[in-house]
Amino acid sequence: MTNQNNVSEFILLGLPIEPEEQGxxxxxxxxxxxTTVLGNLLIILLIRLDSRLHTPMYFFLSHLxxxxxxxxxxxxxxxxxxxxxxxxxxxxxxxxxxVYFFIVFADLDSFLLTSMAYDRYVAICHxxxxxxxxxxxxxxLLVIVSWLLSCINALVHTLLLARLSFxxxxxxxxxxxxxxxxxxxxxxxxxxxxxxxxxxGTMVITVPFLCILVSYGRIGATILRxxxxxxxxxxxxxxxxxxxVVSLYYGPIIGIYFVSSSNDTNDKDxxxxxxxxxxxxxxxxxxxxxxxxxxxxxxxKLFSRGNF
Numbered sequence: 089m090t091n092q093n094n095v096s097e098f099i100l101l102g103l104p105i106e107p108e109e110q111g112x113x114x115x116x117x118x119x120x121x122x123t124t125v126l127g128n129l130l131i132i133l134l135i136r137l138d139s140r141l142h143t144p145m146y147f148f149l150s151h152l153x154x155x156x157x158x159x160x161x162x163x164x165x166x167x168x169x170x171x172x173x174x175x176x177x178x179x180x181x182x183x184x185x186x187v188y189f190f191i192v193f194a195d196l197d198s199f200l201l202t203s204m205a206y207d208r209y210v211a212i213c214h215x216x217x218x219x220x221x222x223x224x225x226x227x228x229l230l231v232i233v234s235w236l237l238s239c240i241n242a243l244v245h246t247l248l249l250a251r252l253s254f255x256x257x258x259x260x261x262x263x264x265x266x267x268x269x270x271x272x273x274x275x276x277x278x279x280x281x282x283x284x285x286x287x288x289g290t291m292v293i294t295v296p297f298l299c300i301l302v303s304y305g306r307i308g309a310t311i312l313r314x315x316x317x318x319x320x321x322x323x324x325x326x327x328x329x330x331x332x333v334v335s336l337y338y339g340p341i342i343g344i345y346f347v348s349s350s351n352d353t354n355d356k357d358x359x360x361x362x363x364x365x366x367x368x369x370x371x372x373x374x375x376x377x378x379x380x381x382x383x384x385x386x387x388x389k390l391f392s393r394g395n396f
Contacts (some may be wrong), residue, residue: 095258097177098273100170102263103358114171120370121164127373128153131383138386144222145211148204149376151231152333155200156369159193162186163264163365170263183265184250190264191242195292199234201334202296203227208327209303213310241288248284252276262358264365297338304331329376336371340364 105113131153135141166186170176178186210221245267252274262269267285271278307327340363377383 095180095254097179097258098183098254098265098270099176099259100167100178100263100265101259101261102167102170102176103362110171110174114168117164117171117366118168120366121160121168124160124164124366124370124373125157127370127377128157130387131373131376134383134386134390138389141382141386144207144224144227145204146382147227148200148207148231152197152200152204153373155193155196156372158189159197160366160369162189162193167263178265180254183260183270184246186265187249187267187270188242188246191245191267192238195238195241196234197337198293198296199237200231201330201337202299203230203234204330205300205303205334206230208330209307212307212327237292241292244284244288245281248281252278252281262361264361266361293338293341300334332375333368333372336368336375337364340368 103113132150135146135150163186166178166182170178207222211218214221249267249270252271253276254270254273255275257273260266260269260273271281304327340360377387
């Protein structure tokens with residue numbers, strides 16, 4: 089949908105880093121990205137190889153690990169390449185594509201975390217009916233619906249973005265093609281885009297977050313009906329890792345898109361974006377492996393067999 093007067097590329101201004109510090113931050117971000125890829129792939133491998141992990145919770149976790157790898161891979165390689173080559177440009181098509189896949193995997197994360205919260209709710213509040221409710225068919229259905237909703241939402245935003253014009257200034261104050269930053273840079277009327285972001289954002293971010301809160305509210309109510317140290321410890325063991333990941337995922341998003349009062353993309357927003365694009369996907373494997381007895385057991389079993 090571009091024409092001869094539209095920009096052919098954007099300039100990513102990147103992170104607020106001094107030129108002499110580029111090398112240090114490049115090494116840091118490269119290490120973070122490699123850790124994200126290897127850590128999440130290890131989780132997928134463990135779940136695949138260990139039959140004890142063939143349960144609904146770990147089924148959702150394997151898809152979450154794949155989503156985290158994909159999510160980081162949409163942003164990190166291009167950012168690292170620009171830092172290495174001192175080039176800041178990204179083509180118009182590349183920028184639009186990055187927006188699409190960024191939204192897909194960001195939404196998919198939200199839906200998968202909601203599915204995992206529902207799984208924990210049924211496991212604690214309805215343990216006798218767990219295998220009946222959380223069937224293999226339901227697990228596949230939840231994942232398929234999550235993919236469909238994420239792709240449709242991303243497609244709507246991308247098509248609306250592609251119809252906008254960008255004349256003159258093509259400098260994007262970010263290290264990736266962020267949708268909100270692109271709208272501020274556009275020379276077209278973005279009222280429709282902003283309205284769709286508000287409506288669909290409520291559906292794919294706010295509603296799942298509220299569902300997670302309701303699930304854990306009911307879990308808490310169930311535990312408090314018959315409080316016991318054993319029950320509380322079991323609930324924390326079952327839900328602790330998931331709650332930590334939920335906090336890491338929704339915390340930066342709420343901070344940027346709901347709490348921030350600035351109309352312009354500033355350095356604080358860019359730095360917070362590093363948290364949910366690079367840091368959170370890297371930490372998820374450690375959260376689930378270090379706080380999960382089954383995952384640690386599967387890891388020991390893998391090393392003891394010498395499968396590597």
